[in-house]
Amino acid sequence: MSASNPRIVVLGSINMDLITRTPSLPVPGETVLGTSFTTAPGGKGANQAIAAAKSGSPVAFIGAVGDDEFGETLRHTLSSAGVDDSALRTAAGSSGIATITVDDRAENSIVVVPGANGGVRELEDDDRAIIANADILLCQLEIPLDTVVAAFRYARSHGVTTMLNPSPVQDLPDALVANTDVLVVNEAEEARIGHRAHEVEHVVTTLGERGARYRGSESFEVSAPRIEAVDTTGAGDAFAGALAASWPSGPRSAIEWATAAGSFAATRPGASTSSGTRVEIDTLRDAAAR
Structure with a gap:
């Protein structure tokens, strides 16, 4: 695996987000008045693929x-972000959607x-060929x-x-x-998975505004800017995509950088549109270190 810019394949979802x-x-049974409505490309798979590509890695999406x-718009979103969409299928019927409500x-x-x-x-067959040629396979559920x-x-059998x-x-x-080589979870997900997390070699837990925690060959926490x-x-998706893109640099360096990437994304609205470029993430990380 290259020490920088690993070849990443993301197998996952791509949705149109409907954001209020x-x-x-x-709360259940309550009707509230919204202040705005927008649509934006999303889906955890697509979000993470775009974040990894903006981080500087070559990325293919399955x-x-x-x-x-929505289908053509979503395809264009990937390709315009530099993600290889040659393995993105078009199926009869509706694209995935996510309804998202954000409060003040x-x-x-x-x-x-x-x-x-x-x-x-x-x-x-084409999917397998793409995976076999990758350094990292990133998936969600x-x-x-x-x-x-x-x-x-399949990835493990090919050293990915x-x-x-x-x-x-x-x-x-x-x-x-x-x-699974690397498990990326938030605190709620880690609690739900329980002891299964201890069966994975590398576990990275995001802690929101507090940063992230690592358990593997060593244990440590990284503060967020x-x-x-x-x-x-x-x-969270910006964190995961940036983590994949920086993983060859080692867990500590990768998590520090991914934490800055997740923090940067929280300063912008939307999902796929909020992830930063390598320069933007480096700028935030360096400013926080001063």
Whole structure:
């Protein structure tokens, strides 16, 4: 693996985000008045692929969009960010969507409808070829679980580092845990997964505004730069994509840089649109160090 700019493949979801802003998140049964509505490309897979590409790594994306109006927009979003979309399928029906509500404290609630993402049920020959030629395979759990397991098994058999962000969190099958090199979770996900996390060699836990924690060959925590958060929606995905792009530099250096990437994303609205370039992330990290 190259010490910089590893070749990354992201297998995952791509959605159109439907974003509403409101002073406070509604509780069950409550109707609140919103202040704005926008649409923006998203999906955890696409967000992480774009973040990794903006970090300077060559990135290929495997997934699916629908043959609706959102599909072409989503494909263009990947290609315009420098992500190789040659393995992005177009399926009959709707693209995936996510309805996102963000309040004035930058907290959010999200409902995801998989759409075409739910049809990514097997690897094609071209997908396998792309994975075998990669340094890192990065996956989430917004596509069928069996596909992620098959991809991780294949990647491991070809010496490709596997990085899993198990979101939305669910019980992890033995085959997935056994073939995961790096687990990237937030505190709630880590608690839900429980002892399974200890079966993975490298565990990176994001701690929100407090930074991130690592457990592996050593244990340590990294503080996050102080920022004024605008929208935390894309922060976790920006962290994961930047972590993959910087992983060859070693856990401590990679996590320090990914933490700055996640913090930078929280200063901007949206998900795929909020991740920073390498220069922007370096600037925030260097300013925080002074």
